[in-house]
Amino acid sequence: MNTADLGLPEEEGREALPQKGGGGRRVGVPSTALFTDQYELTMVRAALAAGTAERRSVFEVFTRRLPNGRRYGVVAGTGRVLDAVENFRFDGAVLDFLREREIVDEETLRWLAGYRFSGDIWGYPEGEVYFPGSPIMRVEGTFAECVLLETVILSILNHDSAIAAAASRMSAAAGDRPLIEMGARRTHELAAVAASRAAYVGGFATTSDLAAGFRYGIPTVGTSAHAFTLLHDSERDAFQAQVNTLGRGTTLLVDTYDVAEAVRTAVEVAGTGLGAVRIDSGDLLLVAHRVRQQLDELGARDTKIVVTSDLDEYAIASLAAAPVDAYGVGTQLVTGSGHPTSSMVYKLVARAESARPNAPLVPVAKRSTGGKTSVGGRKWAARRLDAYGVAEAEVVGTGPVPGELADRQLLVELVKGGEVVAREPLDAARERHAAAREGLPMSATQLSRGEPVLPTEYLHGASGS
Template sequence: MNTADLGLPVDVPSTALFTDHYELTMLQAALRGGTADRHSVFEVFTRRLPEGRRYGVVAGTGRVLDAVENFRFDAAVLDFLRERDVVDEPTLQWLADYRFSGDIWGYPEGEVYFPGSPVLRVEGSFAECVLLETVILSILNHDSAIAAAASRMSSAAGDRPLIEMGARRTHELAAVAASRAAYVGGFATTSDLAAGFRYGIPTVGTSAHAFTLIHDTERDAFRAQVDSLGKGTTLLVDTYDVQEAVATAVEIAGPELGAVRIDSGDLLLVAHRVRQQLDELGAENTKIVVTSDLDEYAIASLAASPVDAYGVGTQLVTGSGHPTCSMVYKLVARAESADPKAPLVPVAKKSAGGKTSIGGRKWAARRPDADGVAEAEVVGTGAVPEELADRQLLVELVKGGEVVAREPLDAVRERHIAARDRLPLSATQLSRGEPVIPTEYV
């Protein structure tokens, strides 16, 4: 695995340090105390959705698989841990041979989830599973938050394409992950070339206001762009006077002008005026792209406007107000001893304050109504009811340490659209509300 595929700087050899200090101190104590080899079951879930959200979106699973595969403690990492006196020498020797050899099950990427959904299950020895907590949560919490925002925006946009353009509004590595998550959630393209390179996402882009300003006149800028990129390019028309810019754009490119972009002002009003002007100039097929701090609510407000595509940046890469999903990684079952044949015992945190968990290895299924529309997320620890046997959600992702479920990103994107379409219609409402279906425990 090339670290570049993970969005890592070339001088970072592995994902092993994408963890917290206390994961390693727990490991050291467990090795010394004799519990490190107990078979354990960890689950990732969230106790609640972000306020007002009707459903969540599982995203980042593919990146999790890459991270687990690349979780290696090489010489440089071990030297760092030794110099900082993070753990003792026996623990360092154990880490030197670390390879995750357990099993991982999870909701397939792109699927929707609800409070209590066991979106990922990690099984193996306590020692090898506990180390993965932070890297798994950091990926799933970030990517799922972005994908959920993207899904809401995609639903609001309907058939109009969405362009992800938030790279300059977040960390450079987070930007690549955000582009991928946005694509899962329904965005069509990205402006981020690193995301296009690493994940095959289509990339788009033409020019910014600086390009117009560097020229002596707007006409000179438009002429240079059309001469270079062709009449099908997109011209930015709000640097000075929009009406004048549109007239100049059509004069230079003719009715074959691909699109105009509007990045400021009252987008609803300006879009209508621009559409009328384009049509009067004979550019009926020239499209209108709007940008400027859009979110799902702004997109929905433009549903009746003659807009053909939306570009979204800041609000997308920050999860449209919810930059995390508050997923947790909890031990839910462990063996009574290190004996491979020892039975599993359900365990769970029972403290007050809303952080109580339910113990036991879980299955999950989505029960449909008579019309095939989802009506409940059913989660259990015992036998799966016969009527839900073919509705189970978890799939095998890693078996004996080997990844068994890699898939193209386009397949993930299509899965999300299909999963969202099977939810009640109210799932796509932007008004605040509870999860669109309840979670039932059996």
């Protein structure tokens, strides 16, 4: 295993993090301190001056609703949040920038220079499912240290969870057939890497994105594009060049000119041991059947068929009865299949009466009209099961946890006193998601629009909603 970096390399003078599970490589993680909306800094400034910055505070991440018609959400990005919190530091250049722009004053700059999050974070573990009102993450510490993390935590969770939710629907639709993530070209180059990661959590098997393979150890795949065929004097020349180099187990792209002719040429060149053919256009249902028949007639019965053209979960489902062996998904995966963000918010739900240590917490909540109210108080959550062991409700409460739910609690400790305590390999999140989805009522994986598959029930002081 090599040290060193790649895509996003080490910041000068800061050590790269050790490798984080899942077979990925050491990649330097840069400071995340400016992935922040300006008002977080001005609030810290005003609170420092007012003597309220040190009031103990509880912020919670939750969503008021799932995207229209979706039946469950998928928590993803938790591991990236932990990295971001650990690397949230203000260095000299950033402080100079804030000073020159006069965004904060000297007292605040001194406070920022010493910033390290020293509080506690609990949350739904990565891969878990969630519902409206689920307290997906809870951040507790002083007001100032917690309020600064709002934007970076929401950026990561809102993006990664949106992709994982789409991936989960696609993987449910694909059943046992593997899904290949190939959307890098359809989204921001680093969002793409996070999307590959989230897709893996949601059930995808592989990715075409090399940076995702490097960082997270996700298996990578890919052989050739139409350009490779067009580069050569004939399709046969191109296939021969590819098979010579990559072996007969490779996947040949057969829809540059005429599919039937390409399949014939492919088997002539590679023999009946050809690994796979890929179809990237046309009526995939029809073409897959024709290609399967042709391959079988040519004796290439073990040659697989991969399809890759503008697929989403509905197209995947519609190919369930077609002779298709794997799906490549791009645009619809990285754009969340119509829902590219998760509408999670980060809200103050309780804060101390004063800045004294051990001052009692009081629940707080926005009260104005307009649909943006929230439920005050520090919350727990548990998933109640029915007599058959199937989930039947998401229970969210602010008081003591009822005994029968004590061992069904959903939040786990992620950061304790500023130290990350819950690193895990990416495969753990992937397996957790598969198990969590399996534990839901069967209608969870219906693709049609519907209500959240579990109702959210509030217990105890859950007023204001």
